[in-house]
Amino acid sequence: MSEKFYYITTPIYYVNDKPHIGHAYTTLASDVLARFMRLDGYQVKFLTGTDEHGQKVEQAAKTAGMAPQDFVDKVSQNFRALGDILKFSNNDFIRTTEERHKKSATALWNKLVEKGDIYLGKYAGWYAVRDETFYLETDLKDGKAPTGADVEWVEEPSYFFRLSKWQDKLLAFYEEHPDFIAPTSRRNEVISFVKSGLRDLSVSRTSFKWGIPVPNDPDHIMYVWIEALSNYITAVGYPDELSDTFQKFWPCDLHMVGKDIVKFHAVYWPAFLMAAGLQPPKRIFAHGWWTNEGQKISKSLGNVIDPINLVETYGLDPVRYFLLREVPFGSDGDFSKTAIIQRLNSNLANDLGNLIQRTASMAYKNCEGMIPHFQEFTQEDLDLLYEASNALKSLRSLLQEQLFHKALDVLWTIIGNANRYIDHQAPWSLKKTDTQRMGTVLYVVLEVTRHLGLYLQAFMPDSATKILDLLGVPEDQRTFAYGGCDFSLKAGTQLQEPTPIFPRYVEN
Numbered sequence: 220m221s222e223k224f225y226y227i228t229t230p231i232y233y234v235n236d237k238p239h240i241g242h243a244y245t246t247l248a249s250d251v252l253a254r255f256m257r258l259d260g261y262q263v264k265f266l267t268g269t270d271e272h273g274q275k276v277e278q279a280a281k282t283a284g285m286a287p288q289d290f291v292d293k294v295s296q297n298f299r300a301l302g303d304i305l306k307f308s309n310n311d312f313i314r315t316t317e318e319r320h321k322k323s324a325t326a327l328w329n330k331l332v333e334k335g336d337i338y339l340g341k342y343a344g345w346y347a348v349r350d351e352t353f354y355l356e357t358d359l360k361d362g363k364a365p366t367g368a369d370v371e372w373v374e375e376p377s378y379f380f381r382l383s384k385w386q387d388k389l390l391a392f393y394e395e396h397p398d399f400i401a402p403t404s405r406r407n408e409v410i411s412f413v414k415s416g417l418r419d420l421s422v423s424r425t426s427f428k429w430g431i432p433v434p435n436d437p438d439h440i441m442y443v444w445i446e447a448l449s450n451y452i453t454a455v456g457y458p459d460e461l462s463d464t465f466q467k468f469w470p471c472d473l474h475m476v477g478k479d480i481v482k483f484h485a486v487y488w489p490a491f492l493m494a495a496g497l498q499p500p501k502r503i504f505a506h507g508w509w510t511n512e513g514q515k516i517s518k519s520l521g522n523v524i525d526p527i528n529l530v531e532t533y534g535l536d537p538v539r540y541f542l543l544r545e546v547p548f549g550s551d552g553d554f555s556k557t558a559i560i561q562r563l564n565s566n567l568a569n570d571l572g573n574l575i576q577r578t579a580s581m582a583y584k585n586c587e588g589m590i591p592h593f594q595e596f597t598q599e600d601l602d603l604l605y606e607a608s609n610a611l612k613s614l615r616s617l618l619q620e621q622l623f624h625k626a627l628d629v630l631w632t633i634i635g636n637a638n639r640y641i642d643h644q645a646p647w648s649l650k651k652t653d654t655q656r657m658g659t660v661l662y663v664v665l666e667v668t669r670h671l672g673l674y675l676q677a678f679m680p681d682s683a684t685k686i687l688d689l690l691g692v693p694e695d696q697r698t699f700a701y702g703g704c705d706f707s708l709k710a711g712t713q714l715q716e717p718t719p720i721f722p723r724y725v726e727n
């Protein structure tokens with residue numbers, strides 16, 4: 220089989236704050252894709268990390284009374300810890316204060332200078348530290364940035380990137396690559412932004428020190444975005460473009476980001492890359508924004524949702540499930556306690572939990588604790604088995620478009636059908652009249668559960684492992700390559716004694 224590669228990244232998060240639900244959401248969605256692609260036979264590079272330079276971090280360190288490096292060492296750790304708790308499967312974690320990154324960002328800068336795309340000029344404009352962005356006088360609303368951030372007048376020598384030169388090339392690129400930006404609403408937004416005209420971009424600052432110095436002009440620090448974006452190529456070995464890793468993984472398959480930073484990823488980043496003679500990434504998905512019980516999440520409102528807290532309250536897999544099922548991926552979403560409890564109790568405990576619990580318990584009690592023997596399948600049996608094994612095709616195409624909620628819908632349709640099938644077949648009655656048919660019915664549902672267990676490994680890894688363990692599926696037969704009927708459950712395999720995998724949530 221030929222080797223297949225998949226490279227997925229999350230934004231690198233600012234270390235001026237503790238991770239919250241928004242950060243967890245982006246990395247979770249990426250984690251599900253990384254896991255799915257691994258199960259589907261790809262060699263996956265899954266990168267996340269922390270963005271540690273810039274004025275915002277310098278200020279946060281000062282407020283904390285710490286040296287910037289000590290501060291970032293400490294806060295970066297919170298993001299790693301989040302990954303451990305949420306079981307993110309990233310196989311690289313980049314910090315922009317690492318040597319490999321300084322080397323790569325510097326090399327990218329030098330390349331842009333060499334190509335004539337960076338020049339020294341003078342910057343005068345309104346700068347918002349919070350957004351790390353410059354604004355025009357006409358952008359301001361009531362003396363503040365359109366985002367509400369405070370701005371200050373900045374006038375200083377600055378290096379510029381010739382972004383204006385790339386306007387037509389970017390538009391042509393979007394045209395030729397209709398899947399480059401998703402969802403469509405974001406794509407339209409980006410295209411109209413570029414069409415409205417691109418000005419050259421100030422890419423260095425002299426007003427702070429905490430960053431990577433501009434080569435041969437150390438009074439200047441590289442603007443945080445040119446530096447931060449280059450993390451995606453650092454992690455695959457840039458500037459060594461001929462390295463094995465770079466060859467396998469660049470261009471990146473997917474940059475997963477929130478809608479707040481789509482412009483940087485879909486406009487500036489491909490322009491920098493094209494200017495440096497490198498290929499742009501294949502796709503940028505910009506997801507929506509979470510609010511808390513209808514309110515914008517912010518530190519000043521004191522309503523920041525701590526993902527670690529959520530996991531402690533509801534359990535890891537229910538949180539993973541809820542975040543990706545509740546809201547169509549790409550749209551904004553609202554977190555509410557009622558909604559998560561409802562999802563947990565109805566979709567997980569009732570629909571999936573009961574399906575497994577009642578069939579596995581019946582087989583365990585009535586079929587000598589083993590996967591039952593089966594007889595010839597009826598059309599109804601075959602329909603359900605086919606629906607379960609065939610779901611992989613839909614999951615692949617839905618996840619290729621990052622439609623997590625629809626992928627989960629596909630699985631829950633199977634779960635609903637399997638529950639209806641049991642109700643209709645009533646194996647508890649067959650127990651008295653036709654034990655062989657009872658065995659067949661239980662077998663069908665357990666085999667459907669095996670498929671569900673295989674797929675769910677991407678979404679809810681712990682629970683899926685419990686399902687597959689329960690069924691005695693060998694550990695080396697849990698990738699999608701083993702979905703076919705050659706690897707169906709073997710009658711006579713020992714079942715584990717079933718215990719509920721998704722207990723109901725009862726509020727104290």
Ligand code: ME8
Pocket residue numbers: 229230231232233234240241242244245270447448449450475476477478479480507508509510516
């Ligand atoms: O922007 N809902 O870092 P950052 C959903 N360092 N997602 C949210 C969210 C919310 N309420 N709040 C944050 C930066 N996010 C730069 C990135 S990349 C080269 C540099 C998520 O710490 C979402 O993914 O501000 C958003 O894009 C990201 O956190 C911003 O993280």
